[in-house]
Amino acid sequence: MLGETIIPAHFREQAEWCRTLGSSFTADLCLAFAEDFEAGGIIAGLVSDWPTNPRKDALALRLAGCLHHAVLTGRAPELARTYPASDPHWKMSKVWPLARDWLSGHRDWVIAFLESPPQTNETRRCIALLPGFLELAHRFDMPMHLLELGASAGLNQNWDRYSYSTSSWQRLQRPKSGVTITTDWQIDPPRYLDAQPRVDSRAACDLSPFDLSDPEQVMRLKCYTWPDQEERLSRLDAAVRLAQQTGISVDKADAADWLTRKLEARPAKGLTVVFHSVFLIYPPREVIGQIMSTIAAHGERATPDAPLAWLSYESEALFGGSTDTPLMETRMQVWPGGKARTLNRSNGHVTQVIAPPA
Structure with a gap:
């Protein structure tokens, strides 16, 4: 399937952009998406049949926003303790296993969340x-x-x-x-x-x-x-x-x-x-x-x-x-x-x- 190469490539490209724009956390998270997708993990289960262009749809940012939403709203309290707001010395090796498990346990909610495009209204x-x-x-x-x-x-x-x-x-x-x-x-x-x-x-x-x-x-x-x-x-x-x-x-x-x-x-x-x-x-x-x-x-x-x-x-x-x-x-x-x-x-x-x- 074409998505088997396009989607992880999109995740890695987004990781480069995030790092350039000063977010090493989101960059590392996007790389984790790519690796999990290629390993047939939860990310593949969620988006392998994504019907349109993942880059134009900002698929990586939809996934990252989904996890951040869960952290901000208290849906994922254990994951929240590993995020930068609670742990300035965060490590993706601790973040990703919890993120992966949370996504697996809330699949229907995540799929519904991903239907909407990201908006940031960047005031800068x-x-x-x-x-x-x-x-x-x-x-x-x-x-x-x-x-x-x-x-x-x-x-x-x-x-x-x-x-x-x-x-x-x-x-x-x-x-x-x-x-x-x-x-x-x-x-x-x-x-x-x-x-x-x-x-x-x-x-x-x-x-x-x-x-x-x-x-x-x-x-x-x-x-x-x-x-x-x-x-x-x-x-x-x-x-x-x-x-x-x-x-x-x-x-x-x-x-x-x-x-x-x-x-x-x-x-x-x-x-x-x-x-x-x-x-x-x-x-x-x-x-x-x-x-x-x-x-x-x-x-x-x-x-x-x-x-x-x-x-x-x-x-x-x-x-x-x-x-x-x-x-x-x-x-x-x-x-x-x-x-x-x-x-x-x-x-x-x-x-x-x-x-x-x-």
Whole structure:
């Protein structure tokens, strides 16, 4: 069967990505998945007949999230004692036997859990988008109307309420929101750090949005954050609390249809900003084309009183860049005018920010 080679290869590839992004725990766990699968263990029993592309479906992260969910919710107390939150000196040789036994004993629950794709709503992506937002605030002295696509729980709707801190620059929010986003910033500081965006409206959509008033859905969101990344876990908790306090909500809707309706009804005055981050890897190709065409068509209708901006953080390959690296790029296009620019590049978790191609 093709899955006999593709699935363990996917687990090993995911392990490399996790290690690169700073999670040796999740990397070692993915390697344990691969070895167990090849040995005909519980992982093979759970996913050997996986019907679609395991890489596109993030199968390894579904499994890792399943185990983390069991740990966070108290379903697996013995396993929890071996996880990084309880044992900073964890060893996979202790973790995996308990994880394997727990999966074997809860097979039906695990299979049901694996049906849903992982979502992380990575708030650190806001720091890659921030230079674009600040430039727009400086350039257009007018109210800003936000439209976010693929927003998950909507945490990035609060980008202007977060603080940002790097070794070369800071933008601290007053009053403090409890969320500070950091990264290894390797390029010049953003211009217009003193700009003050005037966000008048926020709207967002997702096919499967999280309801942050539901503790179970909050836990489902949290379990996909890697267990040995305490900073990400703490930042997520703070971002969820802020979203609950500020009343952030996300419409359950198809992005292409939702965007068409929103742009047709956008205010006659003010700057409309369509933005998204690591979203366009998910829709079918024809839906991606529809979204891009819709934005471009409404861009042609933009006026100085009602400009339109498109700010995205997506794979370089999507806009004709290299397909050989997993790098993302922040890209901004503004109408009237419509000229596109690349502002910076980074990876999926924005652990460092580097310059765009020359």
